[in-house]
Amino acid sequence: MNKKSHPRISFITVNYNGVNDTLNLLQTIFDNVSSFCFEVIVIDNASDSNEFELILQRYPFVKGKCLSKNLGFAGGNNIGLELACGDYLYLINNDTLLPRNADLQIQAMISFCESNPNVGGLSPKIMYHNPSNLIQFAGSTPLTPITIRNKQIGYKEIDYGQYDKIAQIPYFHGAAMFIPQRVIEYVGGMPTCYFLYYEELDWSTSITKYFPLYYFPSAQIFHLESASTGIDSPLKTYYITRNRIIFAFRQRKYILRVIALSYLILIAFPMHLFLLLFKLKFKQSGAMIKGVLSACGWIVAGHR
Numbered sequence: 036m037n038k039k040s041h042p043r044i045s046f047i048t049v050n051y052n053g054v055n056d057t058l059n060l061l062q063t064i065f066d067n068v069s070s071f072c073f074e075v076i077v078i079d080n081a082s083d084s085n086e087f088e089l090i091l092q093r094y095p096f097v098k099g100k101c102l103s104k105n106l107g108f109a110g111g112n113n114i115g116l117e118l119a120c121g122d123y124l125y126l127i128n129n130d131t132l133l134p135r136n137a138d139l140q141i142q143a144m145i146s147f148c149e150s151n152p153n154v155g156g157l158s159p160k161i162m163y164h165n166p167s168n169l170i171q172f173a174g175s176t177p178l179t180p181i182t183i184r185n186k187q188i189g190y191k192e193i194d195y196g197q198y199d200k201i202a203q204i205p206y207f208h209g210a211a212m213f214i215p216q217r218v219i220e221y222v223g224g225m226p227t228c229y230f231l232y233y234e235e236l237d238w239s240t241s242i243t244k245y246f247p248l249y250y251f252p253s254a255q256i257f258h259l260e261s262a263s264t265g266i267d268s269p270l271k272t273y274y275i276t277r278n279r280i281i282f283a284f285r286q287r288k289y290i291l292r293v294i295a296l297s298y299l300i301l302i303a304f305p306m307h308l309f310l311l312l313f314k315l316k317f318k319q320s321g322a323m324i325k326g327v328l329s330a331c332g333w334i335v336a337g338h339r
Contacts, residue, residue, distance in 0.1 A: 040072040045076060048126075
């Protein structure tokens with residue numbers, strides 16, 4: 036990496052009490068990317084201790100900062116975007132790992148974007164780290180107008196090469212987003228009202244008004260799913276519940292907004308709450324109630 040040259044790629048990741056995961060990710064970047072100039076930006080999102088200093092001890096040339104307040108997924112990444120100088124920005128979760136041939140894969144993404152200058156961004160094929168042949172993301176279907184749900188293509192399927200064609204997609208996967216700098220300059224950063232979950236869907240919706248997004252299977256990344264929040268944790272239940280309602284309010288208009296909000300609050304919420312209570316999942320039940328109340332409070336307060 037020639038630090039004096041203009042960086043071709045800015046790798047951006049957000050760390051929150053996950054320094055070991057972040058260091059493992061950085062090692063895969065520095066070990067497997069060498070054929071072009073790049074920079075690495077780490078934003079520490081107000082971890083319990085200053086983990087950015089620990090990262091600098093091993094990688095003193097990493098850019099970034101330690102925030103005094105946790106700004107959430109979008110807020111942390113937006114700080115990284117402000118610091119970035121690369122022609123292309125690769126936003127990746129800190130609980131991911133680049134493959135050994137990442138150099139060639141990233142070069143392929145750059146070539147695709149340069150050959151198709153209207154591209155708004157790419158998401159690679161995302162694989163589970165264990166087992167490593169299991170797909171997490173190979174594209175997705177659009178969110179339904181009312182229920183605000185969709186299907187993630189390839190989810191938990193063995194990778195036989197069945198999703199190895201480039202395809203236009205409606206949304207990024209938040210674990211890995213490869214974006215030309217010019218798109219950020221045109222559209223702006225991620226919405227910060229979500230804090231965690233749904234911000235990449237909202238951002239993707241804004242981007243696709245002007246530029247198409249693509250699933251790019253020639254590039255891959257390995258993801259340690261929910262390493263920082265836990266699978267089906269109360270924290271995840273709270274934000275998924277809250278942010279689905281906020282997304283419906285922001286991205287649905289007129290009568291469709293009324294129908295979607297009515298369904299989510301008056302039908303889906305009581306039904307799922309009853310199921311959680313029936314299964315004696317009281318912490319998740321409480322998180323769901325808090326999520327609905329928070330979303331309604333956000334709407335009543337006049338946020339957009």
